Amino acid sequence: MASSLRTRLRIAATVLGARGFWDALAGRFLWQPPPGAPPGGGILEAPPLGGGGGGWLRGALHVHTCTYSDGAGTIEEVMGAAKxxxxxxxxxxxxxxxxxxADGLEERYAGQTPFLIVGDEITVKGGAFLLALDLPGDFQFAPNQPPQVAIDAILAVGGLPLVSLPDDMKHPWDAWDATGCAGLEALNLSTVAREHINPLSLTWLLLLWRLKGELTVLQALCTRPDASLASWDRLLAQGKKQIGLGALDAHALLKIGKKKHPIPSYENSFRAVTTHVLAETRTPKAIHTAIRAGHCFFAYDCLGEIALDFHATPPPGGGQGAILMGDGAPVGAMLTATGPETALLRLYRAGGGIVAAGKGSLSYRTDRPGAYRIEAYRVGIQRGPLFLGARPWAFTNPIYVK
Ligand SMILES: [Zn+2]
Structure with a gap:
């Protein structure tokens, strides 16, 4: 009897201590406004670019196939879902x-919508992962080597190493003292899902899935990736330039017990989270250039279409020209952000918390150095100063004020 009580108490403690449980109680699952139609505000015009069909391009990042690793679908199925x-x-x-x-897949989809970019997810010693972009097709690297060895190998061929799944429950990155990483997946949909599925939320999510379908479940999972954003801010506060991306880790496979289920589908994953990149042309080269520059933000697109402008205007005599997200600006620069009218915008200074907020737009005159980035929230109901049911919607790369 005593032992059964102890077991029950242990189970209760596990449930109460599970990551995501208190989120669920706080209404992140149980009460939230339905996404409905995209709110007003429309799409902002991107700054003028050269020819080649560039502009703000939305990409589904971090995708696996069954042809080359452990995804559920072929290249054709993945590209069909993306379309x-x-x-x-x-x-x-x-x-x-x-x-x-090497097999020529980038060329096969060149000039099409969607087009394809090939990167690599490298397993490092200890089971964590690095996302390696902008690599040559003949790049080869034996997995399970120390993180620094992998980073150096990627850099040696001119590639771009980024931490994948930085604060994942299953595959956390712990080599934060390694040097040379260009950034991280500040949002990873698989990590968010794992974090927020627990005995309490699972009942609710299964009901939602039966009644409203898979995309509604993904919408319910759209929560702020607190741990990854904290890791990003910690690196930024050290004065490092760090690119933040929104990724999926899409396999279209969910293992429940011994059975694998095709959940969530590639198509719904691609509808859930994308990284918006301001690229000169619709080519892998232009996307890599823009990501390296940090000219990108990432969003929960399934909560509604969103466009975000975040730029800086230098102080008088401080030079001129457009300073975009990802760029540097002098102290005294005016930061301006514009999003949909219904979005609550919050300006964060890494290590300094929220320094300004505004609905639809905000401006802030910087008075100290730091990495400043915007988080946009889709507002549910506003009651005076309270925003009820605000959902995290989009996250920009920082402007680096020096
Ligand atoms: Zn992966």
Whole structure:
């Protein structure tokens, strides 16, 4: 009897202590306004670019196939799902291989919508992962080596190493003292899902899935990736330039017990989270250039269409020209953000918390150095100063004020 009580108490403690449980109680699952139609505000015009069909392009990042690693679908199925979801490009990152590039897949989809970019997800010693972009097709690297060895190998061929799944429950990154990483997946949909599925939320999510379908479940999972954003801010506060991306880790496979289920589908994953990149042309090269520059933000697109402008205007005599997200600006620069009218915008200074907020737009005159970034929230109901049911919607790369 005593032992059964102890077991029950232990189970209760596990449930109460599970990551995501208090989120669920706080209404992140149980009470939230339905996404409905995209709110007003429309799409902002991107700054004028050269020819080649560039502008703000939406990409589904971090995708696996069954052809080259452990996803459920072929390249054709993945690209078909991406077309149905309306994204501009797919970043394929099968495990420890650049073979899709060597096999000419980037060329096969060149000039099409969506087009394809091939990257690599490298397993490092301890089971964590690095996303490696902008690699040559003949890049080869034996997995399970120390993180620094992998980072150095990527940099040696001119590639771009980023921490994948930085604060994942299953595959956390712990080599934060390694040098040379260019950034991280500040949002990873798989990590968010794992964090927020627990005995309490699972009942609710299964009901939602039965009644409203898979995309509604993904919408319910759209929560602020607190741990990854904290890791990002910690690096930024050290004065490092760090690119933040929104990724999926899409396999279209969910293992429940011994059975694998095709959940969530590629198409719904691609509708849920994308990274919006301001690229000169619709090519892998232009996307890599823009990501390296930090000219991108990432969003829960399934909560509604969103466009975000975040730029800086230098103080008088401080030079001129457009300073975009990802760029540097002098102290005294005016930061301006504009989003949909119904979005609550919050300006964060890494390590300094929220320094300004506004609905639809905000301006802030900087008076000290730091990495300043915007988080946009889709507002549910506003009661005076209270925003009820605000959902995290989009996250920009920082402007680095020096
Ligand atoms: Zn992956």
């Amino acid at each position: 149905a979801a309306g994204v501009d490009f797919v970043l394929l990152t099968d495990h420890n291989t650049m073979r899709p590039k």
